[in-house]
Amino acid sequence: MATSNPAFSQSPAFRNGTAAPSAEQLQNLYEAPSATAVDTDRMTVEDTIRKTAVSFAVLLAGAVVGWWVPGLWIVGMIAGLVLAFVNIFRNRKKLPSAGLTLAYAAAEGVFIGGISRFYEAFAGGVVVQAVIGTIVVVGVTLALFASGKIRASARATKIFLIAMIGYLVFSVVNILLVVTGAVSDPWGLRGSFHIFGIPLGLVIGVLVVIMCAYSLVLDFDAIQQGVKNRAPRAYGWAGAFGVMVTVVWLYLELLRIFALSRN
Secondary structure (H helix, E strand, O other): OOOOOHHHHOOHHHOOOOOOOOHHHHHHHHHOOOOOOOOOOEOOHHHHHHHHHHHHHHHHHHHHHHHHOOOHHHHHHHHHHHHHHHHHHHHHHOOOOHHHHHHHHHHHHHHHHHHHHHHHHHOOOHHHHHHHHHHHHHHHHHHHHHHOOOOOOHHHHHHHHHHHHHHHHHHHHHHHHHHOOOOOOOOOHHHHOEEOOEEHHHHHHHHHHHHHHHHHHHHHHHHHHHHHOOOEOOHHHHHHHHHHHHHHHHHHHHHHHHHHHOO
16 A cells, blocks of 8 residues: 655655565574664763763863963863853753763863862872872772672762762861961861861861762762663763762862871
């Protein structure tokens, strides 16, 4: 029976009298490999890893620029903050954007490069220590997650969110105390207050590193769930963005810990 719909009538596959596939053609179709997630444009762990690697390559390039161009880190900090919020809110309603993710990586890299040079001038060698520490924490967390030894749980996530709010409040109060001159120490309460002779900043820093590690677990779990849910391939950029935000946070905290320990 003929069809008047041009979408079908113009295609030989839907015309009357089209020859049926031969036995050889049917056998070739049967023996052909199944379509992979990439073929169906679905999110995969491997593709997300590639996107994450590209993002960190861009971040590293931005860090080199930020290291050698004085003052540019301020622009990178502001741009990175704006792009972070843009990515967060966009990813809730639309497909993640490769351009926005890489733009965030570049801006955050410029900020990281500039702030790293500042810390290096203040306490030589802390950048190398922070880089090594970051790699170790990420590597160990990934290995434990891949082996199934650590997993995200509702209770742990609730504790993590409460701790995040508490740390955010402490950070804001600490900045205000330094800016207003209420605390003379440049580190604020982190350096002026001690617990059994240990600066408060080091105690909090260790706790924050643990928080960062759990945040990575949440990132890895989200990527795993995205793959299981057969999310569109573009969501690999959302996974890359999430991991990048956590790793940058971890690096900055380790940078501060090693610098404070020199004091």
